[in-house]
Amino acid sequence: MAENKEMISLTIDKHQLEVPKGTTVLDAAKLVGIDIPTLCHMKLHNMGIENKPAGCRICVVEVQGRRNLAPSCATEATDGMVIKTNSMRVLNARQTVMELILSDHPADCLTCVKSGDCELQSMAHRLGVREIRYQGEQSCYREDFSPSIIRDMDKCIMCRRCEMMCNEVQTVGALSGVHRGFNAVVSPAFEMDLVNSVCTYCGQCVAVCPTGALTEVNHTNEVIKLLADPTKTVIVQTAPAVRAALGEEFDKEPGTLVTGKMVAALRELGFDYVFDTDFAADLTIMEEGTELLGRLNKYLSGDKEVKMPILTSCCPAWVNFFEKQFPDLLDIPSTARSPQQMFGSIAKTYFADKIGVKREDLIVVSIMPCLAKKYECQRDEFKVDGDPDVNFALSTRELAALIKHANIDFDSLHEEDFDRPLGESSGAGVIFGATGGVIEAAVRTAYELHTGKPLPKLDYTELRGLEGFRQAVIDFDGTPISIGIAHGLGNARKLLECIRENKCVYHAIEIMSCPGGCIGGGGQPLHHGHSEILKARMEAIYREDAGKPIRKSHENPYITKLYEEFLGAPLSKKAHHLLHTNYFDRKIKFEDSKEC
Amino acid sequence: MADNITIKLKKEDNEFIEKVCASFNYSKTELINVLHQVQEHFGYLPAEVQEKIASELKMSVAKVFGVVTFYSFFTMLPKGEFPISICTGTACYVRGAEKVLDEFRKQLNIEVGQTTPDGKFSLGCLRCVGACGLAPVVMVGEKTFGRVSADKVEEILAEFR
Missing domain, CATH: 3.40.50.1780 (Rossmann fold)
Known part of the structure; x- marks a missing residue:
């Protein structure tokens, strides 16, 4: 980070700190040992590429003077800001957000290929989710099998990390979010199968998928x-x-x-x-x-x-x-x-x-x-x-x-x-x-x-x-x-x-x-x-x-x-x-x- | 997945798309404007058209498709020779537009957003044409029908068949 960068000071929980202008609340919190949970966020440290669609809302924090909770991954720290990362309101909101995500996710953890290595599963555990109070529509999408990669979009939480890898890092352009609402899905053009797309099977999407939505064909x-x-x-x-x-x-x-x-x-x-x-x-x-x-x-x-x-x-x-x-x-x-x-x-x-x-x-x-x-x-x-x-x-x-x-x-x-x-x-x-x-x-x-x-x-x-x-x-x-x-x-x-x-x-x-x-x-x-x-x-x-x-x-x-x-x-x-x-x-x- | 979304673009169609993209300086951020103009020209946005736009703007077809499917204004299905629009604005709605719409669906055997296999009619809804006194209002092509009820649907369709 450049030395002459303008510094701002803020309060996060019990810590007062100074950070360079432009730092996100998420990164600022890390500096004082506060690990705000994230799900969709992903930073590729050596490439300067960051996925922060602020879509999952797991990383929300309370900002004094603001009515709504703010996603810390996409909120820039400003001078004099007072942040609470673990108030009752924040903890409840996080849990509710997680329950809502899970309400549209198949509950087949025991047999899911990603079980034990699933970020969604770990996060639900970390947030102490013990029941899902919401029943709602469940996405239902066909599975897509290619020689290398399987897409099971029912397990997708729309974190868009795969899109970042496919489009920004690899510039392959096989994947994009398409449609809207419950029909929204990450898909190749015209909802073709991967085999009919420009996909190269590099597997970088699989490597970043937090759930079992994108996995390898298992032999x-x-x-x-x-x-x-x-x-x-x-x-x-x-x-x-x-x-x-x-x-x-x-x-x-x-x-x-x-x-x-x-x-x-x-x-x-x-x-x-x-x-x-x-x-x-x-x-x-x-x-x-x-x-x-x-x-x-x-x-x-x-x-x-x-x-x-x-x-x-x-x-x-x-x-x-x-x-x-x-x-x-x-x-x-x-x-x-x-x-x-x-x-x-x-x-x-x-x-x-x-x-x-x-x-x-x-x-x-x-x-x-x-x-x-x-x-x-x-x-x-x-x-x-x-x-x-x-x-x-x-x-x-x-x-x-x-x-x-x-x-x-x-x-x-x-x-x-x-x-x-x-x-x-x-x-x-x-x-x-x-x-x-x-x-x-x-x-x-x-x-x-x-x-x-x-x-x-x-x-x-x-x-x-x-x-x-x-x-x-x-x-x-x-x-x-x-x-x-x-x-x-x-x-x-x-x-x-x-x-x-x-x-x-x-x-x-x-x-x-x-x-x-x-x-x-x-x-x-x-x-x-x-x-x-x-x-x-x-x-x-x-x-x-x-x-x-x-x-x-x-x-x-x-x-x-x-x-x-x-x-x-x-x-x-x-x-x-x-x-x-x-x-x-x-x-x-x-x-x-x-x-x- | 729609099956009939592909066509063979003619030379002048390609040139038209090239011209539109050029007029927006091939800027990716102008994608929505490009799509608007191109849809106005073709009536819809078939796969090959999206592919051509993607290649002109140097972006992925998947991204173009993402935008086309996100906004309900864009369609990948060709409109019929006589596009039918049923007003479902408040006035028309309370005076029975829903029943009229159901009758059109039944008679044409298509859903909203679809086109009959013979390409004659397509079915769509719109919100208020500014003729609330005539509610419920139906437009077929350029022609407007007022005080439509379900039992008049067959008669209206016969006029265009």
Whole structure:
């Protein structure tokens, strides 16, 4: 906060305090240790974005001299103000407001997927609601199932947080409040289902929903059944960001690395092989890095046809975003499949052959920080005769629930290692989990392949950080390579618009849909907008990288072996077939053949 | 969800929308004014029209749809060739407008805000046309009918069929 800002003084309960002009009553109260309850309010600390529609009225306070109670989240503190946050009038009003909200909410807490992790439930408990004195109309809306996200709008309390994420942070524009009164609902355009909307399945709406209105499609039961089936070999891959956040579900400090315990828990659950998506991340670098160098060399030698910059393609929500909103730019992103899909493809060919298991008897499960991965693994391009390369993608939250469900005491597990060969990875594979990580991993490999010289350093700290958009120039032994990094689709949109207008001067760009990269994914433990949690997860990722004996993808011996035994070389015909993909124009159009 | 809300926009329709958006400087805060002018032109706001407006104003279609559904003035259904408006202002109401409305609903088999499948009639209510002496008042297209009772409804409709 600026030092020279005008200060005002006010009284909150028994405290007298001075705050900079412009501070809300809610924030002022926090300064003196008063925690006014809120429900719809949400602040994204690192982005300067705040959701305060003042719609729920839970945070009301008494302002001396005003007739009505005021919502503290949207009321600016003024000089001489006298506030009461816990008078009888306020407490009664809060309880009444909560009862009115609950009167239009299904009372199925015991079986609700959000039970135990529901902000509405916790708030009702905190406010001491023991009965609901009001009976009134109940909203009744159809459920909407998509491959990643379920909308059950009867449980919506119109806090509008999902709208903030979808419109302001991600600029996707899939969701908006529509209609009015009891018919009001948060919905895609024309009340279409999510599958017919511009939704990218990034899951950021799910990550902020205070109730069970927006949840992920849950595949744990299918996985449990397959684990119990003796005719199936069930293998699992874990994405880099999962190990840096899973511990939070078991009351560990944010940023605690639980790689070894996670592997042990997956073995306890009965997976036949526990592998690492980081292996496939190394493979991605080989393919994407080679593609980047190919395009770069053509570009540097004056080829006017070659498309620049090259954009990363690991993030499935990002792929959905450009397919739906920038179909004119389909030839810019790398054709490399995401690590999840590369893993599935290699597992069901190379690895299945190695262990002598038929494709249909091999089940690949992935543990992902992401909800869009659920959609990605169902895409037709990633199926062979209807059989998906990756059968199910579980979120970090689903894995935690599965571990608890299976009576595993996570704390007392001994740390274990991933299986070979698809469990070996370099530090470069690990950092895929944080924004900037993919491009740093690519630099580590591309530099050595391009210059033929050893990398002058391993840690490209200029590529790291949490700013929404970052840029750096990396010296490739005399050739300056400009790199752009964006995370959060709102930042990605700015970059894409800049590319569309030919104003973009980068050679390579990394884009991750979720703020923070995969560590902030829609399938991760809920962080409620606290950027320090993201920071802690990010530090954990770089810690794991620093502790790895191998830090560059092309030095992973199992990757070398995979090329020698199976793929040939990066971008070979076989590699193209198994590890690359095509993109499609999926622009949403609301029209048919009728004449006006 | 309405099914028949999509149409194929003609070139001149697109140009009309572009012109209206340009006249408001493509300002998102002018959305309601844009919607007013466009609805005046088309008679209603079908999906493709909303999509075109959204793309011109660089905002999401969901947001445009949100505004269209919030204000009762905006409609996504085309008005009939002869829009029927029944005055439900106080004077008309106390003299039996409700019964007249019910009869129209029954005879046309549509609800308020809907249009008959043949596109001939649409049914709507309005509040006071300033002819309280003639209550209850019904307007069909440009023509006004006074002292309407339920048993006159069939006769009125026959005039336009």
